[in-house]
Amino acid sequence: MRLILVFATLLCLTKWMVDASYRPAASCCPQWSNTEIPLSLIVDYTIQSEGICAIKAVKLHTRRGKTLCSDPDRQWVRGAMVKVDMERRMKASQEKVQNEKGTTSNTATPAYTTSKKAPRKGRRKGWRHRKKSRGRKKLRGRIN
Template sequence: MKLSLALAALLCFTTWMSMVHATHGPIGNCLCPMLSKTRVKVERIVDYTNQSEGICPVAAIIFHTKTGKSLCSDPNSAWARRAKLKVDEERKKKTLKEMRQNEDESTSDVTPAASYASNNAPKRRGRHGRRRQRKKSRRGRKWLRKRA
């Protein structure tokens, strides 16, 4: 009798948990529990993701910055719209640049010639035949003489 009661309680508990998880969704997937009024320079934003309101408590746009931080913003604000447009334009430019680069690489059969000008350039030497060294301090210069 006790075993069947424990089994029934366990079955009820698992059913309840699965229903709660299905209706409210996993809370861990919501990165923005609330919106922030903080704004950063649009140049610092690298990417963005949309958070829908169905699973999470608020609808938000999550902006990702160059430093790796995330910023939750209202999707209806003018600043957020400008930032999204900027990121989209940057993506477009990047893809066009990559496409052009791929086209240039595929059509070009010419190998670039090696340049020897930098290797054959004469080195600047002082009166004792050593290379010139910058004067850092008196002690440093004496140390450099002893070392060379």
């Protein structure tokens, strides 16, 4: 009886492991999107390989936290990847310079800045600010 119970447990465990290995990961892109977004919105990317997932894709991450799956062979996707890589290099070099200088700085930061423009004087323009006619207009030249 124990032998049958052990055998059934091993069979269930094996079945569970096989099913888990063939199921694509939840973070895989099922298909490519044809949408081209502005490069200024892209902040990061991840390359998806075909080993675990069904297709090879590039996951583009936007400023708003959204992910777009794209074909890695498209020209604009390659441009987006180059842009992100350049921004990473620039950020790394700036951090390196900051670390070499130390945390103290010779430049003083201003306590406050004013960048607001002075309010405009004069009449407001636009349809919302026009005076509405009060009462009925008199018609000239006509007899009511």
